[in-house]
Amino acid sequence: xxxxxxxxxxxxxxxxxxxxxxxxxxxxxxxxxxxxxxxxxxxxxxxxxxxxxxxxxxxxxxxxxxxxxx
Numbered sequence: 722x723x724x725x726x727x728x729x730x731x732x733x734x735x736x737x738x739x740x741x742x743x744x745x746x747x748x749x750x751x752x753x754x755x756x757x758x759x760x761x762x763x764x765x766x767x768x769x770x771x772x773x774x775x776x777x778x779x780x781x782x783x784x785x786x787x788x789x790x791x
Contacts, residue, residue, distance in 0.1 A: 723787045729774055729781065736780060745783075749783065751770050752771040753770055754767070
């Protein structure tokens, strides 16, 4: 697909390589990942992201379009 999810371990490496700051203007920092039941849409699980992810894992969780990384 054209969408990329960049977990904190990936963005930590991008920061070390000195390229994370170039990606940030084109990326989104989701506040959470929410899993729902397909039929009822009842929330089954929620993983906090945003500042919580950065605090917990030391780097942000980002979502970006593949074309924006070229």
